[in-house]
Amino acid sequence: MDIKILKAKEHIHKEIKNLPGDKSIAHRSLIIGCIPKGTYNIYNFPKGNDCVVTLKNMEKLGAKVIYEDEYKLKVISPGIEEFKKDVGVLNCDNSGTTVRLLLGILCAANIKAVLIGDESLSKRPMKRILEPLRLMGGVFECSEDKLPINTTKLSNLESIEYLMTVSSAQVKSALLIAALVAKKDIVVKEVLSTRDHTEIMMKYLGADIKCKENSITLEKSNLSSKDIFIPGDISSAAFIIGLCILAKESSVTLKDVLLNPSRRKFIDILKDMGADINMDIKETRNGELVGDIKVKSSNLKGIEIEAKYTPSIIDEIPLISVLAAFSEGTTIIKSVDELKVKESNRVDGIINNLKNCGIQSHYDNGDLFIKGGNSYISKDINIESQKDHRIAMAFAVLSIRNLKSTNINHWEYTNISFPNSIKFFSEFLNMVET
Incomplete structure (x- = not known):
C-alpha cells in the first residue's frame, strides 16, 4: 500500500491519548x-x-x-x-x-x-x-x-x-x-x-x-506473575513530536508515554537543537517511568551527536536526520553503522531519500552528515521506504514541509511498530491511500 500526502495541515493544537503500547x-x-x-x-x-x-x-x-x-x-x-x-x-x-x-x-x-x-x-x-x-x-x-x-x-x-x-x-x-x-x-x-x-x-x-x-x-532467581501496564510507545511518539516541530504554529501534548531514561535521549538531543519540548513524569508503572510530553513548533539548529549516544537513539536517527535537514547548519551523527543492519540499510535509505528531496547528506567513516538550511520543498516526491517502517514514517514527517505531494511506498510496513499510524499522522497530514 502506498500513501500520497497532499498539502499539510496548519495550526494544530491537540492532546493525543492512547498511543499504542511500547x-x-x-x-x-x-x-x-x-x-x-x-x-x-x-x-x-x-x-x-x-x-x-x-x-x-x-x-x-x-x-x-x-x-x-x-x-x-x-x-x-x-x-x-x-x-x-x-x-x-x-x-x-x-x-x-x-x-x-x-x-x-x-x-x-x-x-x-x-x-x-x-x-x-x-x-x-x-x-x-x-x-x-x-x-x-x-x-x-x-x-x-x-x-x-x-x-x-x-x-x-x-x-x-x-x-x-x-x-x-x-x-x-x-x-x-x-x-x-x-x-x-x-x-x-x-x-x-x-x-x-x-x-x-x-x-x-x-x-x-x-x-x-x-x-x-x-543471580539465580525465581519470578512471580504480576500484571503489566505498557505505556505509550516513545518511539512512535517521536514521529508526532517531529511533525509538531516542523508544523506551523502548532502544539501537542502526548499523554501516558514511556519516559524511561534509556529511551528519551532523543528528546534531550532535540532540545539541544532548539526544540520546545517538556516532559512531565507522573508515575512509575511496573518499574517504568510514565508521563506526558509537551511540544511546540520550533526552529532548530544543527549539532554534533556523539557516538556514546547512538545506541540510545538508534530508532530515532531517521527522524533526527529529517529534522536536521530543516535546521540551521550541519548536523553530524557519529557511529551510525548499526543502522546498516536494521530492517533495511537505513543509512542508504536516509541519504538516498534526502537526495531525492534535493537535500544534501553523506556518510563518511561511520558518521552521517546532514546539511540543513532548508525551509520548504516544492516538488512532487517519491519516497522509497525499502519496506522499512521507520524510514517510511520519518519521510512522512518530512512531507509536512513539502508544498507539493509526497508519495511513500509500502506504508503497510509501519504496522510493524505503529499500528493504526494513519490515524495519528492524519492529525497533521492529508493522507490518501493509493
Missing part, C-alpha cells in the same frame, strides 16, 4: 512474563505485527493468551518447566527482538525448534547473539550464523561474565533471559549503555538483579 516492553511482557507459572494481565498491548508475532510464538510454546478487550490480554502460563519441548517451526517474520530473545529461552530450556523469518530478518546478523550464547554452552545449527536457526541439539548452559562487543539491548536481554531460565548467575558488562527494559521487568517480577554503572549482575 513495543520493547510488549515483547518482554510476554517472553519474560511467561517464565513463571501463573496468570496475569497485560494492559495496552499493541497490535503491531512484531508484537503479535511474539504473542503467537509464546502460544506455540504453551502459553494461553486471551483478548479480554481490544488492548487487554489475560495470559495463563504453565511456567518455563512445562513449555512444550518440541515445537517445530517458530516464525519470527520481521521481528529481530522476537528471534533474539527467544534464542535465550530455547537454548536454556532445551526446547527443540527451528526459528525462521521473512526475507529481511533472514539477512540480519545473528552472530552477535549466537556467539555469547555459545560461550554459555548453547548449541545451534545454522548457516553463516543467520536464519533459519535450529535448536534441536542439547545445550548445557553455564555461568559467564561477558563483555558486550556490540551495543545491543537484544543481545544483553537474550543472555540475561538464558541465565534466568537456566538458573545460572551471569555478569554482563556494556561499553555503551543500552535500553534497560529487561532489567527493569526482571526486577519487577522478583529477580535478584543489580545494575551498577555499565555492569548488570543477575
Whole structure:
C-alpha cells in the first residue's frame, strides 16, 4: 500500500491519548512474563505485527493468551518447566527482538525448534547473539550464523561474565533471559549503555538483579506473575513530536508515554537543537517511568551527536536526520553503522531519500552528515521506504514541509511498530491511500 500526502495541515493544537503500547516492553511482557507459572494481565498491548508475532510464538510454546478487550490480554502460563519441548517451526517474520530473545529461552530450556523469518530478518546478523550464547554452552545449527536457526541439539548452559562487543539491548536481554531460565548467575558488562527494559521487568517480577554503572549482575532467581501496564510507545511518539516541530504554529501534548531514561535521549538531543519540548513524569508503572510530553513548533539548529549516544537513539536517527535537514547548519551523527543492519540499510535509505528531496547528506567513516538550511520543498516526491517502517514514517514527517505531494511506498510496513499510524499522522497530514 502506498500513501500520497497532499498539502499539510496548519495550526494544530491537540492532546493525543492512547498511543499504542511500547513495543520493547510488549515483547518482554510476554517472553519474560511467561517464565513463571501463573496468570496475569497485560494492559495496552499493541497490535503491531512484531508484537503479535511474539504473542503467537509464546502460544506455540504453551502459553494461553486471551483478548479480554481490544488492548487487554489475560495470559495463563504453565511456567518455563512445562513449555512444550518440541515445537517445530517458530516464525519470527520481521521481528529481530522476537528471534533474539527467544534464542535465550530455547537454548536454556532445551526446547527443540527451528526459528525462521521473512526475507529481511533472514539477512540480519545473528552472530552477535549466537556467539555469547555459545560461550554459555548453547548449541545451534545454522548457516553463516543467520536464519533459519535450529535448536534441536542439547545445550548445557553455564555461568559467564561477558563483555558486550556490540551495543545491543537484544543481545544483553537474550543472555540475561538464558541465565534466568537456566538458573545460572551471569555478569554482563556494556561499553555503551543500552535500553534497560529487561532489567527493569526482571526486577519487577522478583529477580535478584543489580545494575551498577555499565555492569548488570543477575543471580539465580525465581519470578512471580504480576500484571503489566505498557505505556505509550516513545518511539512512535517521536514521529508526532517531529511533525509538531516542523508544523506551523502548532502544539501537542502526548499523554501516558514511556519516559524511561534509556529511551528519551532523543528528546534531550532535540532540545539541544532548539526544540520546545517538556516532559512531565507522573508515575512509575511496573518499574517504568510514565508521563506526558509537551511540544511546540520550533526552529532548530544543527549539532554534533556523539557516538556514546547512538545506541540510545538508534530508532530515532531517521527522524533526527529529517529534522536536521530543516535546521540551521550541519548536523553530524557519529557511529551510525548499526543502522546498516536494521530492517533495511537505513543509512542508504536516509541519504538516498534526502537526495531525492534535493537535500544534501553523506556518510563518511561511520558518521552521517546532514546539511540543513532548508525551509520548504516544492516538488512532487517519491519516497522509497525499502519496506522499512521507520524510514517510511520519518519521510512522512518530512512531507509536512513539502508544498507539493509526497508519495511513500509500502506504508503497510509501519504496522510493524505503529499500528493504526494513519490515524495519528492524519492529525497533521492529508493522507490518501493509493
